[in-house]
Amino acid sequence: MSHFTKQILEEIRKDLVDWQPKVEVSNTGVITEIKDGIVKIDGLSECLMSEKLEFSDGSYGIALNLEERSVGAIVTSKAHNLKVGDIVKSTGDIIKVPVGLPLLGRVVNALGASLDGCESLENHSDIKHYPVERIAPGVITRTSVHRPLHTGIIAIDALIPIGRGQRELIIGDRQTGKTALVIDTILNQKGVDIAEFLKSKNKKNVDDHKTEQPVVCVYVAIGQKDSKVAKIISTLERYGAMKYTVIVNASASDPATMQYIAPYTGTAIGEYFMHLGMDSLVIYDDLSKHANAYRQISLLLKRPAGREAYPGDIFYLHSRLLERAAQMNTENGGGSLTALPIIETQLGDVSAYIPTNVISITDGQIYLDTDIFRSGMRPAIDIGLSVSRVGSAAQISAMKSVAGRLRLDLAQFRELATFAQFSSDLSQNTLDKINQGKRLTEILKQKIYKPRSIYHQVLMILACTNGLFNKVKIDDIQNTASDLISVLDDKYADNINELRKTNKLSKPLEAKLLDNMRDILKS
Secondary structure, three states, X not given: OOHHHHHHHHHHHHHHHHOOOOOOOOOEEEEEEEEOOEEEEEEOOOOOOOEEEEEOOXXXXXXXXXXXXXXXXXXXXXXXXXXXXXXXXXXXXXXXXXXXXXHOOXXXXXXXXXXXXXXXXXXOOOOEEEEOOOOOOOHHHEOOOOOEOOOOOHHHHHHOOOEOOOEOEEEEOOOOOHHHHHHHHHHOOOXXXXXXXXXXOOHHHOOOOOOOOOEEEEEEEEOXXXXXXXXXXXXXXXXXXXXXXXXXXXXXXXXXXXXXXXXXXXXXXXXXXXXXXXXXXXXXXXXXXXXXXXXXXXXXXXXXXXXXXXXXXXXXXXXXXXXXXXXEOHHHOOOEEEEEEEEEOOOOOOOOHHHHHHHHHOOEEEEEOHHHHHOOOOOOEOOOOOEEOOXXXXXXXXXXXXXXXXXXXXXXXXXXXXXXXXXXXXXXXHHHHHHHHXXXXXXXXXXXXXXXXXXXXHHHHHHHHOOOOOOOOHHHHHHHHHHHXXXXXXXXXXXXXXXXXXXXXXXHHHHHHHHHHHHHHHO
């Protein structure tokens, strides 16, 4: 035996003496069935609900069905390389997604992976991870919704106000302007630098009504066309809104499993900012497609179908999502998460199964009507069927002062307009109220992507309810109101600043503003 061979044997002997066996216990299973992104696995006896599972090809899944002898799971990517017989490992971890400030301005998929071609979020030092499924904040940690979330849409901010921490449903048929409504809401949150706000904010010394607080917006596109999402991103970039917005996209071409996860991912991103003591807004566009995706998954998992072929837990699907919207109390940071779910109806049927479910979960609804849309009213909000259960608690004092009169005048107008159809002989008083109602209705019209400041809304309503536009042609009211506000801002800035500073419309200030507006309209 050569010296070289002896040396090799000695090294092997030494390695064997020093070797200590390591025992690694792993919970594994075997794929027995694959259907459209749904896999059935034998084994995984210690698997958790919503646990992250690792497949042999490196892809991941989420456990959804825990049965006596098997586990049903969804695959979070396209399952082209998976086959029956592949080994599946349990990770012991609930599925999590990246959250944090680096997500602002980014477009991600339902698992938080970058879709915009920029740097990976996973490598960023400021990124944290939140579970997609999380128990909603308890009653003790919450407080009542009392701060307004201004949408910039006069019909909503005046008549159907939304508060920070509220869940307000937007419902209507296709092509009635549901998405345009939420994009306007995102655009209206522009103004405060989030990074600077986080540095300077001392929550205990802040008066909520006097300090401008930024809102982080999360837009979740569920089953939408990529072209539509690209158009939305382009609009947000054009108006400078992407810097405080995150887009979560599970498009129509993505598997149903990704469409199912997407809204939970968007909520997790919004919750991170809520727990920082900030305000966040999550928009789900739309939950009808989310319900359809879940129905597809459930039927493949062989869960029994119920009413209208939806599985029995479809209500729980949306309730556990929307219950995470909250206004936290000051002891828990004072942040908020506002939810604006969108539901598409068929021929205006708000009593269908999914619309009924979501209406019963939310704190009110904004109903967009097809006939109103076709009549030329934009946004096409049916004020009679729309409601906010938070009401004037989510309005600044100045808006409360003018909104009550507006509601009363519009209610009288609707009654008289119906009555006027059956009578040609009307008193002058009735005709005056009908004409006033038409002018108020005209004031509520608004161009797309042109949100109005809450103070400008107050001034427009104040002018119209006090008869300042009575001699203006109805078709000219919008232009006249815009010109009036522009001159007021320029010529009577002191009065406008007093309104901004106090958020109140005192009697002396109201008198001054009305005199200012009369002077402008005369000249």
